[in-house]
Amino acid sequence: MTGNYSRFDVPARAANLLLKGARVIDPAIKLDQIVNLHVKDGVLHVISGESVPSGADVIDLRGHWITPGWFDLHVHLREPGKEVAETIATGCMAAMNGGFTGIACMPNTQPPLDDAASVNWVRDQARGFPVEVNVIAAVTRGREGKELVDMSEIVEAGVRAFSDDGGPVKSSAVLRHAVEYSNMLGARIFEHAEDKYLADGGCMNESEWSTRLGVAGIPTIAEAIDVARCVLISEYTGGAIHICHVSARESVEQIRSAKERGLKVTAEVCPHHLLLTDEMCKTFDTNYKMNPPLRGEEDRKACWEAFLDGTLDVYCTDHAPHSWEDKTQEFDVAPFGIVGLETALGLALTHFLNKGMTLETLLDRVVYAPRRILAQDIPSIAEGKPANLTIVDPEHVWKVDPETFKSLSHNTPFGGWEMKGRARGVINRGYALIQTF
Amino acid sequence: MSLLSQRHMLGLADYSAEDIQTILDTALQMRDILDRPVKKVPTLRGVTVVNLFLENSTRTRTSFELAEKRLSADTLNFSASGSALSKGETMLDTALNIEAMKVDVVVMRHKSPGSPHFLARHLESIIINAGDGRHEHPTQGLLDMLTLRDKFGTLKGLRVALVGDILHSRVAMSNIIGLKKMGAEVIICGPATLIPRGLANMGVEITHSLDDVIQKADALNILRIQLERQSSGLFPSLREYHKYFGVNRVRLEKAATPLTILHPGPINRGVEITSDVADSEHSVILQQVTNGVAVRMAVLYLLAGGRAETSDSKAA
Numbered sequence: 001m002t003g004n005y006s007r008f009d010v011p012a013r014a015a016n017l018l019l020k021g022a023r024v025i026d027p028a029i030k031l032d033q034i035v036n037l038h039v040k041d042g043v044l045h046v047i048s049g050e051s052v053p054s055g056a057d058v059i060d061l062r063g064h065w066i067t068p069g070w071f072d073l074h075v076h077l078r079e080p081g082k083e084v085a086e087t088i089a090t091g092c093m094a095a096m097n098g099g100f101t102g103i104a105c106m107p108n109t110q111p112p113l114d115d116a117a118s119v120n121w122v123r124d125q126a127r128g129f130p131v132e133v134n135v136i137a138a139v140t141r142g143r144e145g146k147e148l149v150d151m152s153e154i155v156e157a158g159v160r161a162f163s164d165d166g167g168p169v170k171s172s173a174v175l176r177h178a179v180e181y182s183n184m185l186g187a188r189i190f191e192h193a194e195d196k197y198l199a200d201g202g203c204m205n206e207s208e209w210s211t212r213l214g215v216a217g218i219p220t221i222a223e224a225i226d227v228a229r230c231v232l233i234s235e236y237t238g239g240a241i242h243i244c245h246v247s248a249r250e251s252v253e254q255i256r257s258a259k260e261r262g263l264k265v266t267a268e269v270c271p272h273h274l275l276l277t278d279e280m281c282k283t284f285d286t287n288y289k290m291n292p293p294l295r296g297e298e299d300r301k302a303c304w305e306a307f308l309d310g311t312l313d314v315y316c317t318d319h320a321p322h323s324w325e326d327k328t329q330e331f332d333v334a335p336f337g338i339v340g341l342e343t344a345l346g347l348a349l350t351h352f353l354n355k356g357m358t359l360e361t362l363l364d365r366v367v368y369a370p371r372r373i374l375a376q377d378i379p380s381i382a383e384g385k386p387a388n389l390t391i392v393d394p395e396h397v398w399k400v401d402p403e404t405f406k407s408l409s410h411n412t413p414f415g416g417w418e419m420k421g422r423a424r425g426v427i428n429r430g431y432a433l434i435q436t437f
Numbered sequence: 438m439s440l441l442s443q444r445h446m447l448g449l450a451d452y453s454a455e456d457i458q459t460i461l462d463t464a465l466q467m468r469d470i471l472d473r474p475v476k477k478v479p480t481l482r483g484v485t486v487v488n489l490f491l492e493n494s495t496r497t498r499t500s501f502e503l504a505e506k507r508l509s510a511d512t513l514n515f516s517a518s519g520s521a522l523s524k525g526e527t528m529l530d531t532a533l534n535i536e537a538m539k540v541d542v543v544v545m546r547h548k549s550p551g552s553p554h555f556l557a558r559h560l561e562s563i564i565i566n567a568g569d570g571r572h573e574h575p576t577q578g579l580l581d582m583l584t585l586r587d588k589f590g591t592l593k594g595l596r597v598a599l600v601g602d603i604l605h606s607r608v609a610m611s612n613i614i615g616l617k618k619m620g621a622e623v624i625i626c627g628p629a630t631l632i633p634r635g636l637a638n639m640g641v642e643i644t645h646s647l648d649d650v651i652q653k654a655d656a657l658n659i660l661r662i663q664l665e666r667q668s669s670g671l672f673p674s675l676r677e678y679h680k681y682f683g684v685n686r687v688r689l690e691k692a693a694t695p696l697t698i699l700h701p702g703p704i705n706r707g708v709e710i711t712s713d714v715a716d717s718e719h720s721v722i723l724q725q726v727t728n729g730v731a732v733r734m735a736v737l738y739l740l741a742g743g744r745a746e747t748s749d750s751k752a753a
Contacts, residue, residue, distance in 0.1 A: 208635025212450070214550040214572025214610060217634060284551030328529060330549035332570070 011096065011130050014039045014387060014432035018052055022061035022391065026068055026381040027360040028368060037066065039387040042430030046383050059434060061424075063395060067363055068379040069101025069388040069428050072341060073268055073370040074165075074190075074244060074316040077133075079125070081110025085409050086321035088125035088133065094319070094341040094407035095131045096433050099390045099423025103131060103319075103341075104374060107138040108166035114138035114149045116157040123158075130431035134374055136161040136190060139178045145170045148178055155185040160375045163190035165244055168226055170196060176233050183239035186375060188264075190242045193226035193251065194218075194292070203332045205278040205293040213281060215331060218293050224250035231258040231265055240264035242373055245318050247273045247292035249302035256311045266373050268314035269307050271340060271347045274300065276413060284331045287413040290320065291336035307365070308356055314373065315365040317344045321409030342405050343414045349394060349421025379428075391425040391434065398422055398437075440739040445564040447553045448573035449614045457615060461583050463735035464728065470507060471731060481510035484741050486542040487535050490567070491517040491528070494546050496702060497567050497577075500726070501544050504733035510741075513540070528552065529559055536560050542741050545569075563740050571605045577701055578611030580732040582619060584725045585656055588697050593620035598650045601660035601682060601709055602631045604671075608701045609660060613639055626650045627660075627682060630671045647682055651689060656697040659684050662709045675708055685711040695719045702726070 017039040025032045038045040038053050045053075052058060077091040078084075086094075088105075095103050105122065107113035113122060119135045126133040137154045139162045141147045151162065162182055168191060169175040178189050199222040204210050206217025227243055231254050234241045243255060246267050258265040278294045288294060306312045320337025327334050353362055371378050379388035400417045402410035425434030441456045449457070470478055486505045490498050498514065505512040515535060532543065542563045545553050550572035557564045568574040582592060589595055597616055603609045603625055613636075616623050623641040625632060626649075637643055644650060650657070662678060672678050689696060698710075698720040706712050715722060 206634050208638045211633040211635045212610070212639070214570050214607060216571075219634075284554045325527070328527075330528060330547070330555060331551045332549045333528075 011128070011431040011433040014042050014130075014427050014430055016040055016053065016056045017427075017432060018047070018056040018058045019061050019066060019391070020058055022064040022066045024066045024381055025359065025363070027363055028068075028378060029380055029382060031381055037381070039427060039432070042387055044381065044383065044385050044387045061391060063393070064424055065392040065394055066381070067390050067392065068367045068381060069426060070099050070345065070366045070390045071102040071370040072100045072316050072319065072344065073104045073314050073373065074270070075103040075105045075319040075341065076108065076321065076337070077105045077122070078109065078321055085323045085326070086407060088122060089129070090406060090408045091319070091341070092126055092129040092131045092133065094339070094405060096129065096426050097406045097423065098341040098343070099345040099392065099426060100341060101131055101388050101390060101426045101428035102134065102371070102376075104134040104136050104161065104370070106136055106163060106165045108143060112138045112143045114141050114143065116150070116153045119154060119157050119159055128431065130426050130428040130433055132429060134376065135159055136163045136165070138162065139164045139169055139189060140174065143167070145174060148174070148181060151181055151185055151187070155187050160187045161190050161242070162187060163192065163244070165190060165192040168192050168194045168196065172229060172233070175229070176237060179233055179239035179241055180237050183237070188240040188242055188373070190244050191226065191230050192244045193223045193230065195222045195225045198222035198225065203289060203293075204281045205295045207278050207296050209278045209281060213284070215281065218291070220248035220250050220295060220299060223248045223292055224254060227251040227254045231255070231263060234258065234263045234265050235261070238264075240266070243267040245270050245273070245292055245316075246303060246306070246312055247295050247299060249299045252302045252306040252311060256306065259311060266313045267311070268316045269303050269312040270316060270318045271344055272338060272413065273303050274307060275347065275351060276300075280413065281331075285413070286327045286329070286331055286334035287338055287411055289331060289334060289336055290318070290338050308361070313365065313369040315344070315348065315362070316370065317341055321407055322411050323409060327411045338411050338413060339405065339407050339409050340412070342407060343400055343412060343417075345392070345423050346398070346400070346419035346421055347414065349392070350419045353421075387427045389427045390423060391427075392421060393424045394421045396420070396422040396437065440742060444740070445553070445557050446575050446736055446740060447557060447564065447566050449575045449578050449611050449618070450573065452575075452618070454618045457579070457582070457619060460579055460732065460735050460739060461586060463739060464579070464583050464731040467734035467738070468727070468731040470734070471727065477507055477509060479509045480738055481505070481508040481741060484542065484744055485511045485513070485540045486544060486737070486741075487540045488512065488514045489532065489535065489543050489545045490515065491545070491547040492568070494568065497546060500729045501567060501733050504730050504737055507730070508734055508737055510737070529555070532556050532560055536562055541744050542737065565736060565740065568607050571607050571610070573611045573614075574607040575611050576729070576733050576736060577608050578615040579736070580725055580729040581608075581612055581658060581699055581701070582615050583728045583732055584699060584721050585697070587724065587728070588721060589655065592616065595621040596624060596653060596655045597621050597658060598624040598626055598654035598656070599658050599660060600626045600647065600650065600684065602662050602666060603627050603636065603660070604631045604633045605663070605666065606660050612658060613641055624650055624654055628672050628678070631666070647684070647688065648691065651692050651696065654696060656699060657684060658699040658701070659710050661701065661703065661705060679708055683709055683711065684714050686713045686717070689714060697721055699725060
């Protein structure tokens, strides 16, 4: 393999690449076979036989998988405002390292992304990376929960989702109007479901563990009550609404019942809510502090079941970078959130795949569903299509070392975890990055 | 080198029944010192103890300071007001700066649960928790157990009721954990809004009837009720609280045998406890205060005594 594509911080142009010997999997077009792919100026060509296009860099990918590019629907880039924790560029590098060719970033920056100019500015910063950055714009001006942003203009700038994530849209009237107005434009609201009165002052799940640890609790119903509100608003207005980072059994039940009634409610789940529980807060390690918090075993199981059966449509990370200084404080003082871009794929392959979840289902949760919800084109591994690919080494065994993250922040509870399966590279938007390890 | 299985005292959750027994037995010897004409021993000579009190507490700080002085430790008091913390320094930087002055033991009071655990991860010093938010107050739990053991001879099988605001009480948590480990039965009594979720999983009996508790219990540990809990809507009024959860003589007289009365202080006379109960012959509230000094001496000696020996041998 030629070295150009493996220089990490500078993705190379995907000018003339032969991806050789990989198992190519695209369930949407019923493709699952070993076939050589030629990427020429960012465009895909399926090569029959063993011919090598002239001048192509040949990359031996025997034993690897190539899938349509993975997409993380819930990412916090900290630029503008908190560039010590993450910039748009370092967030893109973390995404590449984690195998994502697309991310949707939340608008709770300082200042918030609440107009077309700021949306365009963020997208401009991501030029030159094989990662598409879809901006989710704020629902309300300044994320203050009062006036709607200029939604039509922002949708014209290419945005299809609005969220005041970091917190809920507190007023049900504002939320109702936001759903009606955004749906008129073919966009939808992403709600961080949380009743602020019930959650007030809480730092972890309210349970026997919060009691033992003397930490103020956030009850599961703080989330589920807002989910119920969203379901009712969706039903009443006929509008689509997306529930962010579901963590509680009661929320899952609300969403399942809404889907059974045919409502346009979608939802997402994060790896930590599928793998960890509130008991892990017992060392007061702030890498177990996030919002919504780690819940009990019963909630974890309910999320897993819902992830399997599609009640929870999307697997995303809620990548929330925080500096060492901010996280190295008292448990109740430290900010909520953990990074996720560079561990999500490994966790999915190690803990979900073939442990109840098929590759086809997993790819639906990380490739197709997030883009359906954002009304984006679904990448397809077919002749003449733009190359939008994630290359995976499913057998690579590695141990998570946060110090090696490309993200500026290392706040993860998964440090030291053994993984089997790792992203080897990504190709998108005419750029490629292929790693050696 | 510690004479206990733990290096720090972060909470009674980490302590075995055997360790608790050792502390209570040692505290008895320490109490003898307090009764001598010269109330001072050289046990911790050369050991430096910082009382890092980032939340106001005159009572616990005084008790620790006295315990340290009785053992001949060098002590230093550090409080939040006027310190660098009020100028925006992080707790970790404050603690590292203090440790850089070569201290051996940090006694810490802070509003954040788990803050002593946090310091223990980042500092070399021995950390003693003097109350972390609503989490634990281990020396209070120990002094309550010592006081009960004095009175009843043993903790095994003893029925101890904790009455009042359990939700916000670090005293309650350390008592529950310690008493359960020592084989006592724990009854919890308070309004439903002041009893935290999942408490029943800790093997305690929960009731909202004070009169029932008075029939069943051998001792009542009455917790302080704070006025701000009422304004945050957790109970309707102090008047109603006193009527249904306040301990008074008339209520207590219904008990078959007189109940022993404990209170961690400071007491609100006429709210959670009436004067005729607080000052009665069955009240051990002042013994608790004396035992507090003895228990803290025992903990300091058992955790830091090894350091004193080391420095002595070096000097020799």
